[in-house]
Amino acid sequence: MRRQVTLLVAATTSIVLLAFLLPAAVLVARVAEARALDSVRADLQKVLPTVALMERDEVAARLAMLQEDGRQVAVRWTDGQWLSPPRGDVGADPSSSEVVGVDGGAVLLQPVRRGDGMVLIEAFVPDDQLHPGVTGTWVVLAAFGGGLLVLALVVADRVARSLTRPVTELATTAHRLGSADLTARVQPSGPSEVRAVGEALNQLAGRIGELLAAEREAAADLAHRLRTPLTALRLDVESLPAADRDRLLTDVDELSRRVDEVIAEARRPVREGLAAVSDANAVVAERVSFWTVLAEDEHRRLDVDLAEGALPVRVASGDLAAAVDALLGNVFAHTPEGTAMRVAVAPRTGGGAEVVVADEGPGLVHARVAVERGHSAVGSTGLGLDIARRTAEASGGALHVASSGAGTEVTLELGAPR
Template identity: 45%
Template sequence: MRARLALLVAAVSVLIVIAFLVPLALLLRTAAEDRATVRATADAQSLAPVVGAADAETVRLTVEQLAAESARPVSVFLPDGTVLGSNATRTPAVELAERGQSLTAETADGREVVIAVQGRTDGTTVIRTVVPRAEMTAGVGRAWLVLALLGALLVLIALAVADRLARTLVRPISELSEVSHRLANAELDARVSPSGPVELREVGGALNHLAGRIQELLVHEREQVADLSHRLRTPLTALRLEAESLRDPQDAARVIDAVDGLERAVTGLIRQARWRTPTDGTVIADAATTVADRVAFWSVLAEETGRAVDLDLAPGPVPVAVAADELAAALDALLGNVFAHTPDGTPFAVRLRAVGDQVVLTVTDEGPGITADLVRRGASQAGSTGLGLDIARRAAQASGGRLALGERTGGGAEVELWLGRA
């Protein structure tokens, strides 16, 4: 924008300079020609009294002296055909002047000035002088150079003023852009200092109002989530008490373990809702340990539903740039989809391997398969909430990875969770 404004001002300034300086330059040239012609005419007229009354010798001496002083050819044509002074032929202008008419005519060498002198007894005498082109244009080139420099100076001054004015426009726009990017990066305390024209100040004020409103809505949302999470404490406590009252110790331990996992998830949700801050990339979890723990948890349910579990883990530790509870939630979402969308007895496999600077967690099953359009928050083709794959996707993206869906060779679904290594 700044460059375009400068270009626009430069174009307008050049057009204005040309519109004024070109006619002025032509006027200067015309004035120089007229000034030289007037001098030559005055010199020629100064000879008229001598030519009209003196003898031929006196006229000759006077003409030669004037020619030497003016550095112009001066000729006097007497009625008897004698030419005194500079040798010259009778031109049409001279022949016309012999009839009593003084005039000025253009020639190839310059401008011809002829003056008819009457009063001699032998007829009309003609004084002729020629103004050379060099004399007519003397000083014109220097004047044109001065005008060109003046025009260039005016254009530079206009550009400097335009650049300063453009900065007063560009600086507020740049600040608006910077603050909008900061807001996009979750810096909700970023604000604009309204400046510049009235319109830009209004936009800055509107952006500040929008940022404040977004901050208020997020705070309200987090408080609502935290309040809902706190309300879950009571049924969780009741569920724990019911689990502890089970007679079978194994069933009680399994249910209590599930309640503990749910309580950890609720605690993490409360903490995330109340004190959510941008990640600094220092969160590290051991993927091998987390995956082993969650597969062990789901293996109990797999045994009850007749599902074979194949676990293949890379030798640990396998550090990844994601929190352990987020990785556990992502894997729970993937395994939960297996149990929810495949019939009982469908085997599944979990594999963890390192690939370069990333770690790949793969979950496959021999069910009906899954399509890529399910990786969208709230989208589902099986009656679920559609949030499971979105949770896994966000966990992968938070670590610098991605979620990939595909078809397993031989049928079934294959979900790959690419995680950035820590």
């Protein structure tokens, strides 16, 4: 914007300056020329009586005197002979006083009628006398124009900067808010319209902060409201006779797990804030290195195939780490020691990333049910897959499970950041 304003001012100032300075420069040249010719004309007037009345020899003598004075005057006598060499090539005889341009200047031709015929006087004015001081005046005019242009550009730049600074600050603040820095505020300044936008942005930021705080409070309140009766239920069940107690405690534990999932899901917006972004490659690499020691202890071959460079995905790093932990934990929990496993991260078509956790174990039973309902016939497998599925779907991706007798491959598709 600053550049555009400066260019606009440069263009308009240049046009205005040219419109004034060009005619002025032409005028100056014309005035100087007219003044020089007038001066020569005045000199000629002094010679006219001599040429009109005197004899040829007297006129020639006078011409010689004039030429000694530095005047370049030539006369063509009535017989057509020049008393001294002319500067110009005179064509048809002019009927009155006339100025003709010649090499190196101009000649003023003045016909004079004598009793014995027409005499033509030619006075040469060299260029330096024709336009005395014009170049100097033009330099002054150009300098004046240049100075004005520079001044206009400086003022335009100042004005443009005062216009763009508040807009740039607005943009910076909006970017900070977009990257989840809710403390970002703009100091409203600049034109009234820009100030109004700044104030509105501040209000918006405040409102987002309030909403997130309310969300956090609501999630915490939800945890309190759900877990308090569960605690009472659990304590009550624990005091029952053993036969009923164990059966009911299993149910209470299952209920507690469900409640944890609900609370974790309700907290997702709080965890993610305004911008849930993490680097899938970095998170997976970190989690894999955490689990590697167990793989070594259990004599498992662990192949890791990471992508090159960062792979940003729309998931908070904590959520992605929990999902990867759940998938890796599943492999360790449900395949025999020594079973080979593989983890791969690759860019996903259309943005985001694809995380694959595969093993060469006996395969999951009822894989589809495990994903859809969050439980399966093999212990906590379903719960782990459910956590991963929720994470994938919240990011705009999906979870796919392919399981056979030759192994299981779980693919976590993660969406790209907004």
